[in-house]
Amino acid sequence: MFTKMKAEDYAFVHRFLNEKEQALFRKMTEADQRHCVAVAEDAAEQVLLPDQQWLLTKAALLHDIGKGDCSLLLLDRILYTIMVRVAPDYLASLRLSLGKKSFFTCRRQALYIQHNHAKRGAHLARSIGCPEDVVRLIGAHHGDREDHVNMRLLKCLQDADRRN
Numbered sequence: 483m484f485t486k487m488k489a490e491d492y493a494f495v496h497r498f499l500n501e502k503e504q505a506l507f508r509k510m511t512e513a514d515q516r517h518c519v520a521v522a523e524d525a526a527e528q529v530l531l532p533d534q535q536w537l538l539t540k541a542a543l544l545h546d547i548g549k550g551d552c553s554l555l556l557l558d559r560i561l562y563t564i565m566v567r568v569a570p571d572y573l574a575s576l577r578l579s580l581g582k583k584s585f586f587t588c589r590r591q592a593l594y595i596q597h598n599h600a601k602r603g604a605h606l607a608r609s610i611g612c613p614e615d616v617v618r619l620i621g622a623h624h625g626d627r628e629d630h631v632n633m634r635l636l637k638c639l640q641d642a643d644r645r646n
């Protein structure tokens with residue numbers, strides 16, 4: 483169930499993200515922001531070393547920034563879940579459409595972003611100078627191949643993502 487962002491959630495975000503990172507965080511929907519805070523709090527409990535906790539919290543707060551600037555309809559989420567099973571090649575072939583925005587091109591764009599948000603998020607994070615360990619965790623959080631990713635932290639992130 484969707485819970486709103488509270489003052490303490492924003493304080494938490496403030497503590498771990500710099501201004502550029504916060505700007506990307508705020509481009510997500512409020513539901514996605516709240517999800518990321520919940521994932522970050524959960525994931526950080528799974529590691530003990532402060533350095534790793536810091537990296538993992540940052541990565542968890544930012545892991546879905548690739549979905550920013552795009553509000554998925556319930557229809558898009560349902561469509562995506564079906565298409566992952568029945569038409570993965572179609573999903574992989576989707577490209578960002580820059581032309582006229584009809585109802586159908588918006589749905590295609592939403593599917594594209596849902597399918598590519600991990601890579602898109604890693605690209606955005608890298609473009610603002612996030613630590614490379616954080617970038618790799620974001621890029622790999624849905625199982626995409628990413629070199630030199632910390633597998634232990636990745637597993638904590640993926641488990642917390644599933645639980646929240």
Ligand SMILES: [Fe+2]
Nearest residue numbers: 545546623624
């Ligand atoms: Fe994600």
